[in-house]
Amino acid sequence: MPKGQRPTAKDVAELAGVSPAAVSYVVNGRGDRFSAATRDRVLAAVEQLGYVPDSAARGLRRRRTDQICLVLGSVGVPATDVLVRQLNDEADRRGYSVLSVLVDSAARADRAFALLRRGIADGALVSDPYNRMDQGRLAALARNRLALVVMDNAVDPEGFDVVRTPEKRECGIALDHLVESGRRRIAFLGHDSDLRPGPQGFAERLDAYVEAHARHGLPRDPRLLVPGAEDRTRSYWAVTGLLQLEEPPDAIFCASDRAAISAVWAIRDAGRSVPFDVAVLGVGNLDEGLITRPALSTVGQPRLDFTGAIELLFDRLEADEPPPGREAVIPWSFIRRGTT
Amino acid sequence: MPKGQRPTAKDVAELAGVSPAAVSYVVNGRGDRFSAATRDRVLAAVEQLGYVPDSAARGLRRRRTDQICLVLGSVGVPATDVLVRQLNDEADRRGYSVLSVLVDSAARADRAFALLRRGIADGALVSDPYNRMDQGRLAALARNRLALVVMDNAVDPEGFDVVRTPEKRECGIALDHLVESGRRRIAFLGHDSDLRPGPQGFAERLDAYVEAHARHGLPRDPRLLVPGAEDRTRSYWAVTGLLQLEEPPDAIFCASDRAAISAVWAIRDAGRSVPFDVAVLGVGNLDEGLITRPALSTVGQPRLDFTGAIELLFDRLEADEPPPGREAVIPWSFIRRGTT
């Protein structure tokens, strides 16, 4: 074996005095065709050389990688942590490895798309609110026989499965509650993309805000629309700014729980009361909402759980015939606690 | 081309009326050997079929993947977000794709180790405080010609590079400051692993705590050692519990900034003052420490930046001869703000 190179099956075969075929059979657990002595010699040689089959060569022959890819639209989103863990857990159980790729820019999405087309994984789960893997790309990947599940409200099944959340409706319900309890100046602390041109993510949360105002005949004040919900620090300062307006808001609808938690603090630090002076409403239902004082009212899954989407993926991976594109809905609801 | 299969170079060649070799040359930008007409026909066929070279076949032939792997020990660590972004940025610039894998259990570490041995990537950056990829495995990967950089204080270079942080020393300095300013009952809010048997992560932070007590001749109270620093919610409750002790602490050293921020809130919610009644010290220097009132004192990099480690990796990836194992140190310091 050349120095500084990875050992190949041939190296192992030579050392064990058998053919490469025998090495392959033994390494893949089909060594029952051989005598115990041969098997042992092969395993000893494997051990001695530290042989592991090359993934490119094996993938080329087997036409599968036993890998799945998690495609994420951004970093630092707490709900994603749950998704990552649940997906890894199930993948472990089924014998797959999970590789995560980040698609937080158009260039990165191009690259991820190329990776998946090249067959880097047998399946993929896509969670990108900015929908950078668009309908056309997703359909192309599905045609390439990639098992694909997409968590998105803006795409339709087309050889892949779609998992939706009724977030616009539930946010609307929460906003109705805000209005009905007397709030009249409701601010919106959104994601940057909501309030700027460019690719839209989380647009339904802003839509719900706009529609609620229309529904109740409330005027809207553009000064009450502020960005920064993807960042705790920026959210804090954004809310601090809102409170310094001549006519500050009496409620803040935050497009994320992280933003809402920062909002609660900013309001308290400004010497005002939540919810007496200002109500706060988040989205996401993080556990962390339970430690604000008062506890955070929010919109989201009653318990963060992505196993539905994950099961669709493995079902697709292990199906003989690819199932038709399916749709599933993750239940959301308005979870009223103390801040509204 | 068989239906429902990915197109191969042969399919493209047939459609364009050329040889597969021509397809390869054109696809890889070495189409200058052909007439413009041929090139166009090939590109048109590529477009029409949606051809992308198979990554297994290409990797097998080229002996490289143009992929790098980021190996992470846990999810939800804010500093990791910066690392992920910086690594992706530099990888984009250099033409690599980044795949992240999670090694938050021994089984997952086994799997990740196997992936890397199989040659899933040309290089890897490892950031795992629990050191689940141990010295032996790291050395084995380096011998397999994987370009490897490890951020860890507990391993030594052995064909790979190591990036260290002087966290024990800097935490000691911060703790000295706490004692010198009169604190006598200092609690430690640690990671679970610090306070339980099993794989240790972040042990240096507890070490610094223990040594500071010895240095100053302070007695230690086991009731002041509590776990939960990896979770904002658990940290909040842990600190709430500490404050209910008959003799509550007059300072809390938190093994993470996330824990420290929760600590500030728990203390304020309990009606006590930071830092007058209880001082709080974090580790990590998150931006978020600037929005607590008062601002959080912490230990960490003055500005979160992992480009040093990232450059070592690309340097190694692009070197003709693998450089010897190198060591680098990320500067840390005690950043005193309002909570101490």
Place this chain on the structure above:
DNA sequence: CTGTTAGCGCGTTCAC
């Protein structure tokens, strides 16, 4: 100058 042929990389698996 344009294009093709053929061997190779490595492991898997059918047929003997």
Place this chain on the structure above:
DNA sequence: GTGAACGCGCTAACAG
């Protein structure tokens, strides 16, 4: 227990 074909793309060598 082995031989040999095969999966797919890359590229050196070669032919027109």
